[in-house]
Amino acid sequence: MSLFWRIFLLNAAVLVAAGALLLLGPITVSAPVVLTEALILAGGMASMLGANALLLRLGLAPLQRVTRAMTTIDLLSPRPRPEVAGEGEIADLIETFNSMLDRLEAERATSSARALSAQEGERRRVAQELHDEVGQTLTAVLLELKRVAGHAPEPLREELIHVQEITRGSLDEIRRIARRLRPGVLDELGLVSALTALITETPPPEGLVIRRQMEKDLPELGHEAELVVYRIAQECLTNTVRHSGATLLELSLRRRPGGVELRIRDNGRGLGGAPEGAGLRGMRERALLIGAELSLGDDPSGGTDVRLVAPVRNGST
Structure with missing residues (x-):
């Protein structure tokens, strides 16, 4: 049933119920109308409008949910999808919106891959x-x-x-x-050696101490995933050295179930609710390109905490 007919029938049901009460009930209207009759009619009208509003709210609730989803969804990571609920055009609208998100996600991944390549x-x-x-x-x-x-x-x-x-x-x-x-050491010696060289070659400002802890026996990620991990670490190091004012930076690379975790923490100023710039957005796009989980935020003890979990290739552990 279409949305038009559903709203029409809801209003018709309320009006028919009100008419039946007037015809079958003991209520009469005098000429001129006395105060008691006016109060009864006003109460009946208010009840009719309240019932109509309640029925419409119940009927349009799925539409309100999809409207909230449209205004709050993260276009870089549009999940979870709105639940398909309701009937008629409302369910069709939610399904169409979910299909649009699927196309948007696929096209974004393709265009991001081309741009990064x-x-x-x-x-x-x-x-x-x-x-x-x-x-x-x-x-x-x-x-x-x-x-x-x-x-x-x-x-x-x-x-x-x-x-x-x-x-x-x-x-x-x-x-x-x-x-x-062009990190040639990444192709020749692997991710751990490339990150070690990156830290060694990054000139830290006076007072900044860089600590690293990287496991040697890590599962194979694949060249594309290793390049994403390297570029995100490079961006984090650059941001910390240039903008954070930190005195300590910790970089770790560890094995995790089904993936490899890169974590970079510092004790600097933190993000502080600053708007997301091109660097942070580029990090998120790179992570999405390989299906990695990326979280960026302020560390509870102060500073910035960046955590990336890259999935292993071919399910290796």
């Missing part, structure tokens, strides 16, 4: 160009400076050696940036 490809290209073009050019400059410094008089030689040291520092920085853009 393109991003990683661009990072590899930039890292390769930094290594091959800029790195080789600076290496040639270093060799030329060394040759010129060997034939230069003493005062000029010291200046050339100083320029040589500056150039060598720039070359080391470019190589470090290239490694962060």
Whole structure:
């Protein structure tokens, strides 16, 4: 039965019941109307409106539930789905909304995968160009400076050696940036070694202590999942070093039933209810891409607590 006919029949039932009470009951209306009759009619009208409102609220309750779901659902993780309840157009509306969420989730996963794949490809290209073009050019400059410094008089030689040291520092920085853009150690030595190298190469501000605890014998995650874990750890370390003002950061990588848990905690300022930026949103999108569980929040003792549980590949343990 359509929503129109349901509402029509509810109102008709109330009106018929009121008419039957007037016809069959002992109530009469005088001309002019006396106060007692007016009060009885007013009470009957109020009862009729109350009954009509109650019946409509019961009939439209599923529609109100789906309206609340539409306004409060998290589009990055639209679960659980609203329960299909009611009849007619209301049930059809809830089913259509759930189907729309299914399509949205599938399309978001596909588009996120394409975007992240393109991003990683661009990072590899930039890292390769930094290594091959800029790195080789600076290496040639270093060799030329060394040759010129060997034939230069003493005062000029010291200046050339100083320029040589500056150039060598720039070359080391470019190589470090290239490694962060394209973590070759992740492909060659695995996730634990890549995270260890990431922590070692991240220059902490004065007063920040970084502690790590990583299990060696971890189940196989697969290249895509390992890259997601690495990028999320990289984003957390960058945020802590730049913005948190923390004095302690703890990173752990442990085996969990059905997955591997990455946990990063610090004692800094915490999120503090700040709006979600591109970095945090990117972390959530990466986690959803591999079906991982990601929680971000303020640690009860102060600071930020990030927890990622990545599922293992092929159900290995």
